[in-house]
Amino acid sequence: MLRRGFQLVKGLGQITGQKFSTGRNGITIRPLLSTGTQWDTGSPFQTIRPLTMSPWPFSTQPRDYSLPNASWSEEMKRLYDHYNALCEVEVEGGGKRKGPWRRLPSYNRTIKYATGGRCLSKVLQAKARLFTRNIEEQGAGFEYVVFSNKQEKRCVCVFQAGHLLEGPPGHVHGGAIATIIDSVTGTLASYLSGPVMTANLSINYRSPIPLGSVVLVHSSLERTEGRKTFVTCQVTSADGSKLHTEATGLFVSINVGHLFGA
């Protein structure tokens, strides 16, 4: 049982980028001290029923999709550099220390299989991929990186929309915009409140987003009420002069076992 628990914890660490530790009764999800770009949530501890989950299915380190690649435009790289620089601050007398911002790593798959709740089919085990990271061609789909600021309870995503996300001619599909908003607001809610699921997302589309352009997706905590985390979101042009989209989201904290029928 201990071994199975350890496997789950290792698997969850791969999902969230967090480190976890085991408790005596079931598994206690407890983010350990963060290093580098790992998430350092201050979320309340949450005990879940033991499940079996594989560790990361590959022996090598998974690819972090939030790092720059050749498809990134100059604007995308400039904004990445801008927020990345805020992750470290200069200290008096030289040297650097962690700043208020963190770049959140991003992977293209989460769990290979889980038993103990509902078994995933072999096809799902082998082929499941995170929706926003499932287009192999660099630059064709969602190119994005999320930076979070825990002190200010907000995050910013730099998003470059690729040619496979077309809706109206030359512009981004509303469903693709909803997807990136759900991902960014969901990431913020998870970062602040631990595992959550989207219960409600309300979107107002104000002006179309040109395909291939780079926009900023800003998300902030509005309030929390028990298990409910309310967030707001605005998608703006890179220079902030144009509002493209506004949204609000409600995220409900879950026991991870919920996802497996527990």
Ligand SMILES: CCCCCCCCCCCCCCCC(=O)SCCNC(=O)CCNC(=O)[C@H](O)C(C)(C)COP(=O)(O)OP(=O)(O)OC[C@H]1O[C@@H](n2cnc3c(N)ncnc32)[C@H](O)[C@@H]1OP(=O)(O)O
């Ligand atoms: C997991 C591992 C970590 C993840 C690490 C992330 C790393 C990578 C980041 C990628 C980020 C991607 C982010 C994508 C996120 C999705 O896309 S999630 C997929 C879409 N969402 C779903 O499929 C959710 C389906 N719905 C459900 O499963 C359930 O309805 C819920 C949302 C879990 C709530 O069910 P429940 O736990 O039984 O809670 P319930 O008692 O019904 O409601 C609790 C409270 O919320 C209120 N509420 C519930 N639903 C609503 C609603 N629609 N409207 C208003 N109020 C509501 C209730 O009224 C209640 O309020 P109070 O009475 O407490 O005041």
